[in-house]
Amino acid sequence: QSVLTQPPSVSGAAGQRVTISCTGSNSNIGAGYDVHWYQQLPGTAPKLLIYGNNNRPSGVPDRFSGSKSGTSASLAITGLQADDEADYYCQSYDSSLTGSRVFGGGTKLTVL
């Protein structure tokens, strides 16, 4: 059971908008620690998608955005494309587990 909770799956039609939630607690997201998001395409290594809650690395399209409020964070993807189909993971820091990064369980995005 992951410290950060994500829905196992989400889906949306091409061109639509989807959001993926990441729910934590007062020892991680709620404590003000940054949330980061990773995209893992099938058979590949994870790739940094969003860092510091809402920042995109160079090369990541602005269709991807992140937000954080209270003990939760969200990843939004607009203008869904077929090659967005992947697993998405949130990650933060947890102060109840000394020195430990924590991941969400991952969300499988299906583009219909």
Place this chain on the structure above:
Amino acid sequence: QLQLQESGPGLVKPSETLSLTCTVSGGSISSSSYYWGWVRQPPGKGLEWMGSIYYSGSTFYNPSLKSRLTISVDTSKNKFSLKLSSVTAADTAVYHCARLYDNGGYWRRYLDYWGQGTLVTVSS
């Protein structure tokens, strides 16, 4: 362009020690803003943070693995390594090495470069 490459045995017997090395190219492992970490992913499952090391040798471990895990660094060879002792089938996973960027504090670090990963199977 920074590259990380994992290497090591793909098959380890139960109760033995799993050993992997990550070779860093295209950048120095001794850079001050970076830590170097390991993340694993059991087949069909999610990511699990294992631990990280700074070039000075300071380590940070996932408490659930701390008693079995050792991460070390060899700055002269631009490599860092992982040893996981007393392995069981539950340790079967793809093991990724990654760079952890310090964006202004321990609570802000994120993984900006990843190795492709190497599958390690624990079986007799």
